[in-house]
Amino acid sequence: xxxxxxxxxxxxxxxxxxxxxxxxxxxxxxxxxxxxxxxxxxxxxxxxxxxxxxxxxxxxxxxxxxxxxxxxxxxxxxxxxxxxxxxxxxxxxxxxxxxxxxxxxxxxxxxxxxxxxxxxxxxxxxxxxxxxxxxxxxxxxxxxxxxxxxxxxxxxxxxxxxxxxxxxxxxxxxxxxxxxxxxxxxxxxxxxxxxxxxxxxxxxxxxxxxxxxxxxxxxxxxxxxxxxxxxxxxxxxxxxxxxxxxxxxxxxxxxxxxxxxxxxxxxxxxxxxxxxxxxxxxxxxxxxxxxxxxxxxxxxxxxxxxxxxxxxxxxxxxxxxxxxxxxxxxxxxxxxxxxxxxxxxxxxxxxxxxxxxxxxxxxxxxxxxxxxxxxxxxxxxxxxxxxxxxxxxxxxxxxxxxxxxxxxxxxxxxxxxxx
Amino acid sequence: xxxxxxxxxxxxxxxxxxxxxxxxxxxxxxxxxxxxxxxxxxxxxxxxxxxxxxxxxxxxxxxxxxxxxxxxxxxxxxxxxxxxxxxxxxxxxxxxxxxxxxxxxxxxxxxxxxxxxxxxxxxxxxxxxxxxxxxxxxxxxxxxxxxxxxxxxxxxxxxxxxxxxxxxxxxxxxxxxxxxxxxxxxxxxxxxxxxxxxxxxxxxxxxxxxxxxxxxxxxxxxxxxxxxxxxxxxxxxxxxxxxxxxxxxxxxxxxxxxxxxxxxxxxxxxxxxxxxxxxxxxxxxxxxxxxxxxxxxxxxxxxxxxxxxxxxxxxxxxxxxxxxxxxxxxxxxxxxxxxxxxxxxxxxxxxxxxxxxxxxxxxxxxxxxxxxxxxxxxxxxxxxxxxxxxxxxxxxxxxxxxxxxxxxxxxxxxxxxxx
Numbered sequence: 001x002x003x004x005x006x007x008x009x010x011x012x013x014x015x016x017x018x019x020x021x022x023x024x025x026x027x028x029x030x031x032x033x034x035x036x037x038x039x040x041x042x043x044x045x046x047x048x049x050x051x052x053x054x055x056x057x058x059x060x061x062x063x064x065x066x067x068x069x070x071x072x073x074x075x076x077x078x079x080x081x082x083x084x085x086x087x088x089x090x091x092x093x094x095x096x097x098x099x100x101x102x103x104x105x106x107x108x109x110x111x112x113x114x115x116x117x118x119x120x121x122x123x124x125x126x127x128x129x130x131x132x133x134x135x136x137x138x139x140x141x142x143x144x145x146x147x148x149x150x151x152x153x154x155x156x157x158x159x160x161x162x163x164x165x166x167x168x169x170x171x172x173x174x175x176x177x178x179x180x181x182x183x184x185x186x187x188x189x190x191x192x193x194x195x196x197x198x199x200x201x202x203x204x205x206x207x208x209x210x211x212x213x214x215x216x217x218x219x220x221x222x223x224x225x226x227x228x229x230x231x232x233x234x235x236x237x238x239x240x241x242x243x244x245x246x247x248x249x250x251x252x253x254x255x256x257x258x259x260x261x262x263x264x265x266x267x268x269x270x271x272x273x274x275x276x277x278x279x280x281x282x283x284x285x286x287x288x289x290x291x292x293x294x295x296x297x298x299x300x301x302x303x304x305x306x307x308x309x310x311x312x313x314x315x316x317x318x319x320x321x322x323x324x325x326x327x328x329x330x331x332x333x334x335x336x337x338x339x340x341x342x343x344x345x346x347x348x349x350x351x352x353x354x355x356x357x358x359x360x361x362x363x364x365x366x367x368x369x370x371x372x373x374x375x376x377x378x379x380x381x382x383x384x385x386x387x388x389x390x391x392x393x394x395x396x397x398x399x400x401x402x403x404x405x406x407x408x409x410x411x412x413x414x415x416x417x418x419x
Numbered sequence: 420x421x422x423x424x425x426x427x428x429x430x431x432x433x434x435x436x437x438x439x440x441x442x443x444x445x446x447x448x449x450x451x452x453x454x455x456x457x458x459x460x461x462x463x464x465x466x467x468x469x470x471x472x473x474x475x476x477x478x479x480x481x482x483x484x485x486x487x488x489x490x491x492x493x494x495x496x497x498x499x500x501x502x503x504x505x506x507x508x509x510x511x512x513x514x515x516x517x518x519x520x521x522x523x524x525x526x527x528x529x530x531x532x533x534x535x536x537x538x539x540x541x542x543x544x545x546x547x548x549x550x551x552x553x554x555x556x557x558x559x560x561x562x563x564x565x566x567x568x569x570x571x572x573x574x575x576x577x578x579x580x581x582x583x584x585x586x587x588x589x590x591x592x593x594x595x596x597x598x599x600x601x602x603x604x605x606x607x608x609x610x611x612x613x614x615x616x617x618x619x620x621x622x623x624x625x626x627x628x629x630x631x632x633x634x635x636x637x638x639x640x641x642x643x644x645x646x647x648x649x650x651x652x653x654x655x656x657x658x659x660x661x662x663x664x665x666x667x668x669x670x671x672x673x674x675x676x677x678x679x680x681x682x683x684x685x686x687x688x689x690x691x692x693x694x695x696x697x698x699x700x701x702x703x704x705x706x707x708x709x710x711x712x713x714x715x716x717x718x719x720x721x722x723x724x725x726x727x728x729x730x731x732x733x734x735x736x737x738x739x740x741x742x743x744x745x746x747x748x749x750x751x752x753x754x755x756x757x758x759x760x761x762x763x764x765x766x767x768x769x770x771x772x773x774x775x776x777x778x779x780x781x782x783x784x785x786x787x788x789x790x791x792x793x794x795x796x797x798x799x800x801x802x803x804x805x806x807x808x809x810x811x812x813x814x815x816x817x818x819x820x821x822x823x824x825x826x827x828x829x830x831x832x833x834x835x836x837x838x
Binding site: 015038155191192216285290302303307 | 429432433434436437438439440441442445446447448449452457458459460462464465466470474492493494496530534536553555574576601603612613616629630631632633634635640642697698700706707708709711712715717718721723724725726727728729731735736765767778779780810811812813814815817
């Protein structure tokens with residue numbers, strides 16, 4: 001049987017008890033892809049020496065690369081070192097050089113390395129140490145049973161740079177392949193089955209790519225992945241054909257050919273046009289501001305957001321008239337319009353975007369049910385407000401409303417010629 | 420060999436290509452725990468009929484329950500139905516009753532069920548249909564090779580209610596056990612190895628629980644999990660001993676015995692005291708507002724947040740004096756103080772909490788490096804401001820600053836007797 005390219009083994013009781021969501025598989029997969037390799041399987045087991053040893057032994061003969069994550073911490077529930085050592089039949093040895101690194105790391109932060117940290121300086125005999133410049137847990141690499149094994153610490157901010165700087169170069173050596181071409185085409189505001197039907201004849205006819213449909217709270221991505229033995233001369237033309245079809249059929253709801261999220265697409269358009277954005281949020285409670293400011297450099301186009309939950313705050317922070325709220329309610333087209341204009345004026349921005357609605361679970365009425373949201377964009381001289389009913393729970397309604405509002409801004413930018 | 424309690428099989432190319440993070444393992448694990456069962460292993464494979472069939476066949480004899488997620492969508496990259504059918508050697512059959520449900524679901528939303536949706540009405544012969552009231556993909560259940568198999572759709576908002584209402588009752592029957600007792604004790608602002616040393620003699624001496632240390636961006640949780648054959652009469656006393664030790668050693672940095680996040684602990688304290696909060700955010704960009712408003716009922720105590728990125732917006736939305744920014748800079752104790760007071764006064768809140776700092780990656784200087792943050796809380800008559808340097812990347816700095824600021828509010832509440 002042919003070995004897999006890459007397998008991932010996630011360790012940690014907290015994963016299997018549901019106390020934490022895994023963040024590593026996605027990252028390892030992205031890095032593997034840059035080496036033209038594919039993650040074929042992933043496994044998760046608990047912090048138990050026997051369970052780890054048995055799973056590592058089981059996987060070694062089936063894969064070329066095994067990436068093991070987590071369980072390298074200082075506390076005695078972290079037993080990955082022991083499990084891997086047992087799997088390959090090598091004893092754990094104290095490594096002076098690693099210990100000095102740990103001591104230096106702690107003292108640079110005004111702390112002293114503890115006895116607990118000493119466990120982190122133990123490695124299976126023969127392993128190469130992988131230096132961790134952002135934490136106390138070094139990783140290690142070894143070869144066993146025909147597989148390359150990389151063992152990395154659990155905190156994502158430590159694992160990620162180690163994966164990029166230490167593991168990726170090795171993967172490039174091992175696989176020596178061209179990365180597969182992947183094209184992501186992103187849409188917002190269209191259901192998966194509808195999108196599939198709308199694009200059907202074009203996407204069915206592809207010979208160089210396999211197509212997947214990846215729905216998330218932000219929208220549905222159409223992902224074209226090069227087939228391993230694809231006719232390479234068709235790659236450009238087929239991707240272009242899908243792109244053109246999506247542009248024609250979907251308009252501004254097809255917002256990105258690439259990996260940028262909607263908030264970044266909007267942001268970069270604003271930057272290029274030297275225009276700015278201010279936000280007025282009610283039910284989305286800071287979600288829009290957070291999506292926009294996730295990106296470095298967002299201060300070029302993002303000026304401010306007022307998260308005005310209380311009615312009085314809508315007046316104090318955004319200048320919404322108390323009479324408007326009294327007459328039409330906080331969840332109304334009229335209030336949404338004044339919020340969008342208020343944010344725009346007070347921040348002196350080109351556009352104001354606003355949300356007001358009922359995120360639930362309480363607070364709904366027959367006329368204004370949970371999920372009812374007004375989203376709007378305002379500019380000097382006009383505004384566009386939409387009434388939407390979003391399905392789902394509180395978190396889903398908030399996130400959908402935030403993406404819906406950002407799409408309104410995008411749509412406005414697409415329709416309005418640059419000045 | 421003894422069978423595992425529960426295993427989870429995650430399906431989806433998007434997981435193995437890193438386009439999406441899994442959300443199911445954690446949720447399934449939490450539900451299993453409520454039935455006194457443990458998830459012992461988790462696996463992920465791609466959307467490939469042969470890979471799915473082979474993994475399902477491999478796991479069936481090793482576990483009592485297998486939960487399979489994803490790949491039930493309408494598009495032709497969704498092949499979970501085919502894979503499971505092949506694994507158990509049963510043909511797929513069209514089910515009229517499921518098809519009518521799908522048609523009704525679509526027409527209630529003003530849409531028409533498409534040919535693509537028809538695939539979703541096919542199930543392995545003999546399977547019980549699991550109704551999905553929030554989407555078009557029904558799940559199904561069957562028994563094979565001594566294991567109970569539950570196959571559920573991928574979108575979390577569909578899977579989660581199905582897991583609770585349809586799978587949990589079955590798990591309770593299968594296992595018929597008391598749930599294991601789990602105690603979570605949450606801390607903020609202390610490194611894992613330090614915390615371990617501080618609590619060491621107490622946590623080492625436990626006989627009824629195993630201890631795990633779960634660090635995340637919000638802080639470190641100490642999780643006590645009942646050992647399967649624990650002396651049950653010691654459970655209360657040992658948990659209490661850890662609780663008292665943590666209270667004594669950590670003070671307000673030990674903020675919760677239970678599952679509530681810091682923002683909810685603060686919120687419920689505010690509600691009980693009939694006090695309110697307003698927020699002024701710079702580098703955290705809406706993160707604090709979002710953390711606080713995630714919780715239903717937060718409008719009882721959360722009034723508003725001004726995310727004031729631009730200096731002019733700090734003045735327009737919060738009344739920060741232009742001279743203060745000019746003289747001390749936007750990232751300074753003085754500006755932070757005026758932001759906190761400005762939010763408090765303008766929203767007419769009991770407390771104002773503020774953040775200003777440099778999230779990076781650009782914008783740092785030798786005097787004001789990336790990671791430098793001022794966090795502060797203000798009340799009528801006073802304020803407390805802290806200067807902190809947070810490690811990590813932009814996302815980590817933003818999240819840590821948000822949690823640091825919320826801890827300041829918590830600390831203030833703990834120190835101030837209720838009026």
